[in-house]
Amino acid sequence: MASNGEKNKKVTSKSPSFSLRSPSLNALRLQRIFDLFDHNGDGFITLEELSQALSRLGLNANLSDLKSTVESYIQPGNTGLNFEDFSSLHKTLDDCFFAGDDDLSSPAAADESDLAEAFKVFDENGDGFICARELQAVLKKLGLPEGGEMERVERMIISVDRNKDGRVDFFEFKNMMRTVKQIS
Structure with missing residues (x-):
């Protein structure tokens, strides 16, 4: 005990x-x-x-x-x-x-590390890409209505998929997050 x-x-x-x-x-x-x-x-x-x-x-x-x-x-x-x-x-x-978790030396390195951690949440199989199925699974776990409609999830992927391979790589993810950061 x-x-x-x-x-x-x-x-x-x-x-x-x-x-x-x-x-x-x-x-x-x-x-x-x-x-x-x-x-x-x-x-x-x-x-x-x-x-x-x-x-x-x-x-x-x-x-x-x-x-x-x-x-x-x-x-x-x-x-x-x-x-x-x-x-x-x-x-x-x-x-x-x-508190005191400042193990990263620069703000840019910290931002990069944060983005890598966020990317890993979506990249469930660890292959370096976020596919529609992985995105849908995370959206469902979060209880978001978008997770119930594969067509909507595929449109979300297409909106950030610059190289048109049907999935989001880390570079595309970073670009999307920079856009979100600029809007806020």
Whole structure:
């Protein structure tokens, strides 16, 4: 049986994908996550919505544990986390678990590393390309309606596939992300 000291140990492994080093990409990512978690689109993530979203990602959390962690971030009178509350919660978790994770020497190298990590999420078979099936699988895992329509997924691939080979390589992915970064 584990001692209390073992139970209360902090997570010490660092994940370069938890916090993107580009503030504009991080803000865009957080807004998209918030929008995904806010299932009914009312501008608040309730504990139930958060629990459902975490379950879809394979992270089953006990509702009472989740409540004790998240409740202090919900402003009085609100039904759940608004975007600012969600950002504060994310920053606290990031600072708590990943503070001082500055192992990359330059902002460009950090951005490149973040993009490589993001690319790996979509490139499920590790062949260096994102095909329509892989993109659809990730969209479905995230609960996005686009994941249910292969035709829509194929159009998404075509929109960034510069060399017209029917899949997205890392170079095409980087170009797409730079465009997203410039828009935000």
